[in-house]
Amino acid sequence: MTEQSRIERRFAALKAEGRGALVTFVTAGDPDPETALELVKGLPGAGADLIELGMPFSDPMAEGPTIQASSLRALNAGMTLAKTLAAVRAFRQADDDTPIILMGYYNPIYIYGVERFVNDAKAAGVDGLIMVDLPPEEDEELCLPALKAGIHWIRLATPTTDDKRLPTVLNNTSGFVYYVSIMGITGTKAVPIDHVREAVTRLRRHTELPIAVGFGIRTPEDAAAVADTASAAVVGSAIVDAIKAELDEDGKAKPGLVAKVLAFVETLSNGVRSNRAA
Amino acid sequence: MGTLNTFRAGPDETGHFGLFGGRFVAETLMPLILDVERAYNAACQDPSYQSEYDYYAKHYVGRPSPLYFAERLTEELRKDAPADRGAKIYFKRDELNHTGSHKANNVLGQILLARRMGKTRIIAETGAGQHGVATATFCALFNLPCVIYMGATDIERQAPNVFRMKLLGAEVKPVTSGTGTLKDAMNDGLRDWVANVENTFYIIGTAAGPHPYPAMVRDFQSIIGREVREQIMEAEGRLPDALVACIGGGSNAIGLFHPFLDDKEVRIIGVEAAGHGIPTGEHAASLTGGRPGVLHGNRTYLLQNEDGQIQDAHSISAGLDYPGIGPEHSWLHDSGRAEYVSATDAEALEAFQLCSRVEGIIPALEPAHALAHVGKLAPQMERDALLVMNMCGRGDKDVFTVAEALGVKI
Numbered sequence: 001m002t003e004q005s006r007i008e009r010r011f012a013a014l015k016a017e018g019r020g021a022l023v024t025f026v027t028a029g030d031p032d033p034e035t036a037l038e039l040v041k042g043l044p045g046a047g048a049d050l051i052e053l054g055m056p057f058s059d060p061m062a063e064g065p066t067i068q069a070s071s072l073r074a075l076n077a078g079m080t081l082a083k084t085l086a087a088v089r090a091f092r093q094a095d096d097d098t099p100i101i102l103m104g105y106y107n108p109i110y111i112y113g114v115e116r117f118v119n120d121a122k123a124a125g126v127d128g129l130i131m132v133d134l135p136p137e138e139d140e141e142l143c144l145p146a147l148k149a150g151i152h153w154i155r156l157a158t159p160t161t162d163d164k165r166l167p168t169v170l171n172n173t174s175g176f177v178y179y180v181s182i183m184g185i186t187g188t189k190a191v192p193i194d195h196v197r198e199a200v201t202r203l204r205r206h207t208e209l210p211i212a213v214g215f216g217i218r219t220p221e222d223a224a225a226v227a228d229t230a231s232a233a234v235v236g237s238a239i240v241d242a243i244k245a246e247l248d249e250d251g252k253a254k255p256g257l258v259a260k261v262l263a264f265v266e267t268l269s270n271g272v273r274s275n276r277a278a
Numbered sequence: 279m280g281t282l283n284t285f286r287a288g289p290d291e292t293g294h295f296g297l298f299g300g301r302f303v304a305e306t307l308m309p310l311i312l313d314v315e316r317a318y319n320a321a322c323q324d325p326s327y328q329s330e331y332d333y334y335a336k337h338y339v340g341r342p343s344p345l346y347f348a349e350r351l352t353e354e355l356r357k358d359a360p361a362d363r364g365a366k367i368y369f370k371r372d373e374l375n376h377t378g379s380h381k382a383n384n385v386l387g388q389i390l391l392a393r394r395m396g397k398t399r400i401i402a403e404t405g406a407g408q409h410g411v412a413t414a415t416f417c418a419l420f421n422l423p424c425v426i427y428m429g430a431t432d433i434e435r436q437a438p439n440v441f442r443m444k445l446l447g448a449e450v451k452p453v454t455s456g457t458g459t460l461k462d463a464m465n466d467g468l469r470d471w472v473a474n475v476e477n478t479f480y481i482i483g484t485a486a487g488p489h490p491y492p493a494m495v496r497d498f499q500s501i502i503g504r505e506v507r508e509q510i511m512e513a514e515g516r517l518p519d520a521l522v523a524c525i526g527g528g529s530n531a532i533g534l535f536h537p538f539l540d541d542k543e544v545r546i547i548g549v550e551a552a553g554h555g556i557p558t559g560e561h562a563a564s565l566t567g568g569r570p571g572v573l574h575g576n577r578t579y580l581l582q583n584e585d586g587q588i589q590d591a592h593s594i595s596a597g598l599d600y601p602g603i604g605p606e607h608s609w610l611h612d613s614g615r616a617e618y619v620s621a622t623d624a625e626a627l628e629a630f631q632l633c634s635r636v637e638g639i640i641p642a643l644e645p646a647h648a649l650a651h652v653g654k655l656a657p658q659m660e661r662d663a664l665l666v667m668n669m670c671g672r673g674d675k676d677v678f679t680v681a682e683a684l685g686v687k688i
Contacts, residue, residue: 056587057586057587058587058588058589059456059465059573059588060465061304061465061468061469061574062304062306062469062472065455075587080585081586082585106302107571107572107573107582107588108585108587109586110571110572110577110586111582111584111585112585132304133303133572133575134302135301135302135303135305135308136308137292137300137301138300138301155305156304156305156306157305158304158305158306159306160306160307160308160309160310160475161305161309162309165308169305180305180306183306183472183473183474183475184469184473185469185473188473
């Protein structure tokens with residue numbers, strides 16, 4: 001990657017602007033492929049600086065009930081990995097700047113075929129991958145092929161990643177580091193701001209990469225506080241909850257879902273932007 | 279792989295059995311997985327760990343379990359066989375263990391390790407409830423708080439075991455995600471572990487999951503096969519011609535098989551659950567009806583669709599109702615060292631009744647699948663051939679399920 005990638009350009013621009021990024025997570029195809037695509041297309045306009053797109057999986061072992069349910073909604077609506085890549089392609093037709101990171105579990109990619117996946121993902125405009133169940137010990141599976149294809153490999157660091165293990169985790173990490181602020185699954189505990197400050201300081205001793213922090217960030221205030229300390233705040237379950245709130249009894253999208261969810265994203269974005277603007 | 283000198287050397291140092299196995303877990307768990315591996319390797323070098331295991335295995339679990347010549351079943355299966363056919367059938371009686379199944383062999387090993395590691399809270403997943411009961415039992419013995427994840431569907435069909443676990447002081451957490459069976463219970467077990475990694479030890483119930491679990495569970499269960507070797511030498515003066523065991527995750531099977539893997543003259547046969555029949559798609563036969571994929575920390579054969587989404591298994595036996603299989607079995611399957619076949623719900627029910635009637639042993643529905651295959655295999659084998667089947671659990675827990683399947687009200 002000699003030329004700057006979308007992720008690198010975006011973080012450089014935000015640094016110049018003097019604020020942290022808002023990374024928004026939604027599950028591809030939730031609650032249905034069409035609504036989800038409309039929502040994703042609207043995210044940059046609502047203030048999302050980077051988009052993390054979940055690849056639905058039947059057995060998402062690091063997710064809390066909220067994101068588990070979103071994954072199932074998407075699968076029940078017929079979402080597949082091929083359709084997720086098609087959604088990224090569709091997004092890229094109108095937006096060539098906002099980085100898209102795919103997050104998920106290895107099995108659907110393994111079945112799709114690793115070489116085929118990295119080629120198709122790169123061509124579709126995917127910028128990075130976050131793979132929950134591929135630790136450094138399994139780098140030969142997908143990490144090295146992805147890096148070779150010019151896709152960033154964004155690793156999760158956690159409270160259990162001590163100074164001894166951190167270099168192992170940072171090796172082959174690119175784009176940014178994602179710090180999981182709590183021990184546990186998504187959407188279940190509130191973000192501990194003091195701990196985040198300490199952790200970010202510790203990580204910065206080991207890496208120059210931007211540091212995103214996620215898990216437990218639910219409000220504009222949380223997002224502002226985290227983005228003030230780290231390079232980015234990731235909000236997932238709170239947005240997915242906003243989607244769920246706009247479903248009818250049959251789990252179908254109510255009219256106006258996209259607008260309501262984007263309005264919520266805008267409040268998060270205002271929180272992040274309130275930081276260093278002055 | 280035909281040139282291998284031994285089939286018993288796996289896994290390699292990264293936890294792989296050929297293509298299978300590995301450590302596909304979230305980063306939060308990785309340091310702990312590495313800790314478990316270090317602690318287990320150290321324990322294996324420590325004679326006091328082994329002697330502690332042996333003490334409880336003998337005095338609390340009741341090992342060694344008998345190797346029993348099932349004379350009436352042997353005669354029964356000879357009735358319809360040609361005159362020179364009908365193998366001698368032996369049962370390895372692991373259903374006589376304390377708690378009623380082979381699960382105690384593994385839980386004992388892991389809980390002693392958890393104590394050495396200073397862990398103060400135990401979690402486990404369970405399907406039929408056998409592993410949950412074994413875990414709750416040892417937690418009572420060692421005074422450790424115990425949380426058991428069990429699918430809501432399984433809680434319904436294994437009510438006696440649920441009550442047992444509660445009596446033993448465990449908290450049974452119903453799992454409603456997915457289809458509420460074993461795979462979902464394992465997901466929730468892993469989710470609990472991620473959140474409580476500092477004080478909690480996850481006692482995985484089968485020879486699957488991230489390395490070192492498949493190897494560790496196999497080692498603990500191999501006491502079955504080691505005893506069989508000694509016992510059959512004493513009874514018959516030679517090794518058996520065939521071994522048969524049922525397979526869900528496959529821990530009882532790998533425990534019986536592993537000590538015999540390098541005895542090429544011993545046929546090794548695993549029996550998966552064919553549910554309503556493989557062609558119906560409603561089964562739990564990962565090797566027969568699945569393909570390699572990654573789930574629950576390891577690469578192995580899985581029931582899944584063309585998009586890599588895991589499919590629900592089906593079996594009348596809650597203990598076999600799992601869409602995966604231990605990675606070492608996947609490797610033994612691909613390398614050709616072991617054969618894998620399947621038996622349907624209906625065949626298992628037949629065998630369940632036959633064994634109860636002619637041997638006075640009510641088997642669990644899990645080994646009833648192995649029995650069903652014994653019913654097909656023994657009549658084809660020579661009369662002086664020796665067949666050992668692992669009777670890995672007793673059927674008390676299943677009498678309600680079987681009554682219902684037979685249309686009997688009790």
